[in-house]
Amino acid sequence: MATEAHGGAAAEHAVGMPQLDVTTWPNQIFWLLVTLVVIYLVLTRIALPRIGAVLSERRGTITNDLTAAEELKQKAVEAERAYNDALARARADAAKIVAEARAEIQKDLAAATAQADVEISAKAAQSEARIGEIRAGAVAAVTEVALDTAHELVAALGGTADAQAVSAAVSARLKG
């Protein structure tokens, strides 16, 4: 019956389910097996080894790249540490130089101050001496003026001045 249905109507329209027409089964099964064998050979001979190789190669590449990246990162960390070290050293050097410069300046300043002090005290001594002279001069002048004045006073009052007695009296008076 199936054969009849197939021979008659199948070419035009399906009668019932074509899937159940067992006359076509050997054909389908035969060609399916051929297909499967071809696919299997293509996959196992060419495709799967190739893809497997590519995948493992990629895994290797990625692993290598990660390792390289890790190394580079390590290097970067080292470089940063070296930079920081250099910076710290530079800072310490700078501080030392500043301290030295400051000490130098301090020393110069102290020397200059000392010299200035010496000069000032020399000048002060000179001035002192000069003031002493002036004062002495002034005292002499005052004595002379007092002596003269005393002489004149005595003369004006009508006495005769004993020069010796007047000068003794004036100097006694000046001391007092």
Next chain:
Amino acid sequence: MAEGGFAIHPMDQFVVKPLFGGEHVEWYTITNVTLWLGIAVLAIIALMVIGTRGRAVIPSRSQSIAELLYGFIHNMVEEVTGHEGVKYFPYVMTLFMFVLVANLLGLIPMSFTTTSHVAVTVTLALLVFFGVTLLGLVKKGPAFLAMFWVSSAPLALRPVLAIIEVISYFVRPVSHSIRLAGNLMAGHAVIKVFAGFASMAVISPVAIGAVSAIYALELLVAVVQAYVFTILTCVYLKDAVGDAHH
């Protein structure tokens, strides 16, 4: 089925016919089945061989797809069957690629869906069934039969469970094959029915919308059924090569 100008022949798309004339389909006749099986082979070669010819570390688009499929099935085999099962990966991959590509090719309008035929899916399921059974018997010997003897159940229940287990074991190829063929056949027949309705002006917008929607669904079904077929194959394979613990 012909009703005047309004004719729907949802099953016509499944008819096996010789390509180069002749009435009878002998086992060697080149038919539309042969054609679409051949196209499936060419599609697989295009994707898996030509698509990967660059062998690039940074893959091209087609190479990415091939690698994705490879990784997907490889992981599935490894996860489901364990480390022992990985050496059967090429067989599983062959089945998966064939079912996936045949399902997807079937969605091209006017094409022939080889995997909607029970003859094809039964052959695939029986290959898996016999392959797994023989492999199990060869690798484990009589211990393979211990999987029917549920040692965790009470002793009195074990013979009953053994019968159920044996039946379920032999039903496997049936469900394995009918699931695939049935899903595809039903979906494609429904598309054809709605496409037939599209010839009626009144409901044609609805029908075309439905065809589009079902087409999208069928795209999902095509991929999911290929996945289901493959993962069931892996589950069966696990009985033969994995550590039996049930």
